[in-house]
Amino acid sequence: MAQARRPFLKMNGLGNDFVVWDAREEPLRLSPEVIAKLGDRETGIGFDQMITVERSPAGVDAFMRIHNCDGSQVDACGNATRCVGRLLIEEKAKDFVSIETNAGLLHAFASDEPRTVTVDMGKPRLNWDEIPLAEEFADTRAIELQIGPIDDPILHTPAAVSMGNPHGIFWVDDIEAYDLAKVGPLLEHHPVFPEGANISLAHVFAPNEIRVKVWERGVGLTEACGTAACAVAVAAARDGKAGRKSTIHLPGGPIQIEWRESDDHVLMTGLTEVEFEGEVDLETLAWEKVAPGDARAAAGAAE
Known part of the structure; x- marks a missing residue:
């Protein structure tokens, strides 16, 4: 029988925060309903x-399994990969x-x-059927999508990247001029994105410096999203808005992205933090x- 009390770590990458469980010795499977309860910021962790x-x-x-705070499972999370990477690097020396x-x-x-980790996120997926989109677009640097009146849309023609x-990326002059909390859910679930999408507002404010705000699929507004930072950097380089190395400025802080020309891989470098250790009664x-050191949820030494 699985133990009722399980240790965990609370970590974040630029404010994008996670509960991390070590399930290498004792498997852990929680229902979407339980995950959503634990993820609630008012009543849960x-x-x-x-x-x-x-x-x-x-x-x-290791294998890393990822669930959003609404209980849905997703395939990728760049900031979580950096956090887990740090723990494994420290554990295995x-x-x-x-x-x-x-x-x-x-x-x-x-x-x-210290506390800085680089993750090779692999190659971006740029073809419409790889992202995926619901219909064929020959050029995913700017797809036909808008929200608002047809003659005066609020947002339009985003870049699409996986x-x-x-990810859908809208280039704007001011990321704070739009109510992303309002339009984010509409765009996340737009029919052009059959699997939903992370939605970013992005503004190039200096050479290779990009300010970004993200509505994350299954999460909402977030302090940082690693895969969104990578997607924005790739979209900017594809469209000539920035070079292959750029700094993405998220609400939680800056992160460095390089879209390497030699092999097309995207490298992401940024800080990680261990906030605290804890235990949950799963019943x-x-x-x-x-206390630090009493309940390490995954590999790694104390902060």
């Missing part, structure tokens, strides 16, 4: 995503680890800067913080 670190069927360092996900195999690298999950869902 509160998080953007729940991360379960499991044994890798492929035999690499290695400079490089491999993490299996439903979106494919990802690699995390240690940095000379970084393991779908009552009551939880509490515990």
Whole structure:
């Protein structure tokens, strides 16, 4: 029988926050309803995503399973990959680890800067059927989509990119001039995105410097989204708005993205934080913080 009390870590990457469970020795499967209760910021622990670190069927360092705070499962999360990468790097005393996900195999690298991790997110998917979109578009740098009156749309012609999950990027002059909390849900579930989409507002305010605000699929407004940062950087480079190296400025802070020309891979570098350790009673869902070192939810040394 699985233990009723399970340890966890609360982590974040630029404010994009996670509950991380170590399920490599003792498997953990929670229903979407339980995940949503734990993810509630008023009555639960509160998080953007729940991360379960499991044994890798492929035999690499770990498998990472990702659930949004509404209980839905997703295939990719760049900031969570950096956080889990940090834990595994520290646990195994290695400079490089491999993490299996439903979106494919990802690699995390240690940095000379404390708590900073680089993740190779692989190649972006740019064809309409890979993203996927509901209909064929020859050029996904600007697809036919608008919200608002046809003669005076609020937002229109986003770029579309997949970084393991779908993204729509709207280029604007001021990311704060739009109520993303209002239009985000409409665009997330627009019929052109059959699997839903993360929606970003992006503004290039200086050479290779891009300010971004994100409505994350299954989450809502978030302080940061790693795959959105990657998607924006790729979309900017494709459209000549920025070079292949750019800094993405999210509400939670800056993150460095490189779309490497040699192999088409996207590299993401940024800070990670361990906020606290805790334990949850899986029968009552009551939880509490515990002293550092008492309940490590995944690999790694204390903050």
